[in-house]
Amino acid sequence: MRQNRTIAAHPEDRPGGNDNSGFDSRGAERAAVDETVIEQLASITDGQGFSVLGELLNAFLGAVPGRLEALDRAVAAEDPAALAGQAHALTGSSASFGARGMADLCRELRIAAEAGDIEESRRIVGALHAEFLRVRAWLVNFRSRS
């Protein structure tokens, strides 16, 4: 794993177009979640000094499935405007929780949707579902470790 790269740059600092394979440029599998972002979130505490990470992760894991369903509906309705809007909204959420692969896919989805490419959008939404499963597994694993 190459954590250094994610320390050096923010998730949005990379061109989003080609790097959503789940593999980095050397072909190694990229982690679903940027751990440094999660560590940052873990540093947020409540008034009593306790980490609020659990609450934040629950909010993320609880909200994303609904967002993905909305994307499914927009694909089924072949509604590029809705797709682009929802893709943009999910970009910020994903990036905020270190899910850089999801954020990259969302950016791609937005570009495809804005181009009116429903087929490509359908493919990317499918990839997003899969990537979210990886992210969820990573976060659940992280939570059980910490």
Place this chain on the structure above:
Amino acid sequence: MNVVVVDDDPLVRLVLAKAVTGLGHVSLPAEAGDKALEIVESTPVDVVVSDWMMPGMNGLELCQAIRSRDAIEYVYFMLVTALDDSEHALAGIAAGVDDCLVKPVRPFDLRLRLMVAERVTDLHRRLAERQRGLERSNVDLAASARQEPLTGLGNRLKMNEDLEFFRSRRDRYHELFGVALFDIDHFKTLNDTAGHLAGDEALRRVAAVIRRELREADMAYRYGGEELLVVLPAGVRRVAAAAERIRKAVEHAAIPHPGRPGPETVVTLSVGVAPGEGDAEAFLLAADSALYRAKSEGRNRMAVAGRWFAVPELAGSP
């Protein structure tokens, strides 16, 4: 600090709000620019952390709306942009944004930026307090520059300003006013016999009686050495009645007047009354002539100027 966190994405908003709260600040989340503006307008807000891209009012428009308010309190504005969005960052700073943060906002960065924001808003707050203090002293200075120190009545500057005001009300709205010019009888004898300090004390006490007899809309000034002018927003009959009331009140106040010629032993006033007609020079001269007549008719009495002299119930007193 009170920190408004503006983002249309509930997850991003949640993270920012928790980070702000965790740093010991009060977080005020808003899901849109117009909601944030409502908070700023109804609550004391120190900092706004706003996303750029939002449906409806965007971050830049929100900043401009906040900056265009007529408020002394400074709101420190942080704009959140994508990293490659240097153009928006530049436009934001040019439009009054104080700081730009890159998405996704790292809690540690937020902590640093809020420390800067606290320093800057504290500076602005102290400047605002100083400004309010200066404004207060300006008001005080303006008042004291128009007050005659011995009597506490208005001075000539205040009198000239007020007479101009009365004249303009008269010309524009036909509101009547009149003047009563008072003079302490045998004041020179009082000064010569008891000294100037006693003279000052007599003047001060006469002024106090006059102030007590006036209503809020009536004005009184030290016109000259021992001459006091009263202006009332009323017709000449009512001005004459008020002048007569004041004259009697001063007599009843029994302010000692040692060395006074004649049977009297207390301070008395002569007064000339004139309607506020023509320019200031004209009605002050008319009042002065009436005063002169009151003096020559025996002092401690009132005389009304010009044609009003013929009105029987207003003819001299007592």
